[in-house]
Amino acid sequence: MSTGMDEARAKLLEYRASIDNLDAALIHILAERFRCTKAVGALKAANKMPAADPQREQQQIARLRRLADEAHLDPDFAEKILTFIAREVIRHHEAIAEERASAGN
Numbered sequence: 001m002s003t004g005m006d007e008a009r010a011k012l013l014e015y016r017a018s019i020d021n022l023d024a025a026l027i028h029i030l031a032e033r034f035r036c037t038k039a040v041g042a043l044k045a046a047n048k049m050p051a052a053d054p055q056r057e058q059q060q061i062a063r064l065r066r067l068a069d070e071a072h073l074d075p076d077f078a079e080k081i082l083t084f085i086a087r088e089v090i091r092h093h094e095a096i097a098e099e100r101a102s103a104g105n
Ligand SMILES: C=C(O[C@@H]1C=C(C(=O)O)C=C[C@H]1O)C(=O)O
Pocket: 037, 040, 051, 052, 053, 054, 056, 057, 060, 085, 086, 089, 090
């Protein structure tokens, strides 16, 4: 009688183990991306380049929407994620530029 429920619980635990592994991978991927974008921020600040590059973002959005579609992921969701991350990156870039400016560089 409870076998069905036991099997469902076992399956749920199995899925959750995969979800936990995937969440860990996402965190590591994001950490690497931010490590890279912080280096971009330092390069831009040192060369007085603007923090944001809307044209580049439009190209990334078009590419990611295409990839999302092929992967059966909602393209609107992919665009929202990229835009959310890029806003945070630009905030970092502005902070790096301000730090540099206030240090007199
Ligand atoms: C990282 C950059 O800076 C900003 C952040 C971007 C991103 O997070 O991918 C893309 C374009 C810029 O608005 C860049 O110019 O490449």
